[in-house]
Amino acid sequence: MLELKIFQSKGENELFVEQSLQQLTPITSDEAVTTVTLDENQTFQVMDGFGASFTDSSAYLINQVLDNEQRTEVMIKLFHPQDGIGLSVLRNPMGASDYARDIYSYDDMPELEIDTELTHFTISHDEVDIIPLLQKALEINPEIKLMASPWSAPGWMKTSGSMIAGELKREYYQVYADYFVRYIQAFERHGLLTYAVTPQNEPLYEPKHYPSMLMLPESQMVFIKDYLKPSFVKHNMDTKILCYDHNWDRPDYPLTVLEHAKDEVDGVAWHWYGGDASAQSEVLEAFADKEVHFTEGSGGEWIPPFEQAFSNVMRTGIDILRNHSKSFVLWNMALDEKIGPTVPGFGTSTCRGIVTVNQETRELNYTLDYYALAHFSKFIRPNSLRIDSSSSCEIIRSVAFRNTDDSFAVVLFNDSEEAKNVAVKLQGEELLTFRLASKGAISIKINN
Structure with a gap:
């Protein structure tokens, strides 16, 4: 049996409020439902x-x-x-x-x-x-x-x-x-x-x-390759x-640095x-083994x-x-x-x-x-692992992860000017439906 934990923001006066499944606004029958599908078989980066x-x-x-x-x-x-x-x-x-x-x-x-x-x-x-x-x-x-x-x-x-x-x-x-x-x-x-x-x-x-x-x-690649990394190695860091x-x-900057100091660089900030x-994905495509960080x-x-x-x-x-x-x-x-x-x-x-x-x-x-x-x-x-999340309407933005305890974390944002009907599916099974406020955000934890 699935257990859900939910926090929702609906505006300045209702920010990150914990809600039960019963407290979610139900969908309206006269509007289309945007389906967000989670696929744990497609995986991406591990989070710090x-x-x-x-x-x-x-x-x-x-x-x-x-x-x-x-x-x-x-x-x-x-x-x-x-x-x-x-x-x-x-x-x-x-x-x-x-x-x-x-x-x-x-x-x-x-x-x-x-x-x-x-x-x-x-x-x-x-x-x-x-x-x-x-x-x-x-x-x-x-x-x-x-x-x-x-x-x-x-x-x-x-x-x-x-x-x-x-x-x-x-x-x-x-x-x-x-x-x-x-x-x-x-x-x-x-x-x-x-x-x-x-x-x-x-x-x-x-x-x-x-x-x-x-x-x-050109200066950064020399500093990293010939000085900083060797100093870390010398001191077992x-x-x-x-x-x-x-x-x-x-993106040309990190591409230049990585071209000449690939072995000495762990990622791009x-x-x-x-x-x-x-741009983060553009550089990652060129150097697939390098980490991506937003600092x-x-x-x-x-x-x-x-x-x-x-x-x-x-x-x-x-x-x-x-x-x-x-x-x-x-x-x-x-x-x-x-x-x-x-x-x-x-x-x-x-x-x-x-x-x-x-x-x-x-x-x-x-x-x-x-x-x-x-x-x-x-x-x-x-250490959670990002899994694929796809939305049937791009106005509902999504990202999803599988945590180390096998729970799933989903963040959704309604980027439209109107409330939207939303359904969340995991591996084809519908987990919940609700109405998401305009410019509203919701975070869902799914415990197996």
Whole structure:
């Protein structure tokens, strides 16, 4: 006998609400039924999971602004598989990003001074807020995987002499590889294993108002092939190396890197700020043994809340997974009421966090991104296997997985302007029928 567990979102005032089969809106007899068919005989990628980033700003807000009771609540609601939404992938900026209270690396030096032996290397900054929260998250959910991405090398390694803009100097490629090794070793001493790294966040974007570093594909392939991977091998590190870490609109970048450093690269990391998720499949077709990861996508004021913004996360999240990604990671875990803090000189921020922590009132709120992520992370658990799901009408978007306990997880989104009749079938057997609200989402767990 099948057992169903269901969560549904019907709009801003009814988000991720648990419902029984009897509480679902029944189909109407005068309209066609869209059938979503699940086929466990066709399988695709194994999931690592879903998550966001403990940026310096996010970690500060959760660890220092919230009180103990609030901090415990939010960590449980973010990471606990039963009492929360079970987030299981965290991407850590290596040093300052745009969402940090100041600009810092792990080896800052006075102007015109260098430290090629990395004698001044320290992760003391992260030991205040970031590391305690990572340790707490892992305590709550031991299945969490940690990724790491730098926004910039230390300024003294770069042509700009600063963490703002510029490129990595060729004479410091080995030193920078050693910098990655030091980072991984330092975090491991805190019980934190680094699952994967990328050499550079958004390597084709060189903003002048927050840490950044231009790294063209020709440079990245040399850095990975001749320096980073050999350094990992030398130190017996099995941390994965993901190339690119930028938008869908430039698949030529990872294709170039993989052509010349195929054996040294484990996969490709993607962002959603340009292009289409089909780029993930395009590169996978050329390099079928490489992993696909989605490592950053932020909601923000450029997409009006609520409906359009919620729909964007649901629609795009399903596309990301249907295009073979093993992970779906949004951006800041927390931001404040002013959409910050940001680095000095950043200007106006427009991004949205998973939660909002008001620095003046200490009020804690969960944003639409939290509930959208919940539709995926609650039932699609780590190491689940994506199975085929096909819809008789493409306006009902779907993705489905088989978990390691043999349960099935199905996420559906009605991308039309009208409510639709929906039937879900598994191996030809109809499991349930219901009416799905316009721009509504539903997550279904099917236990055998």
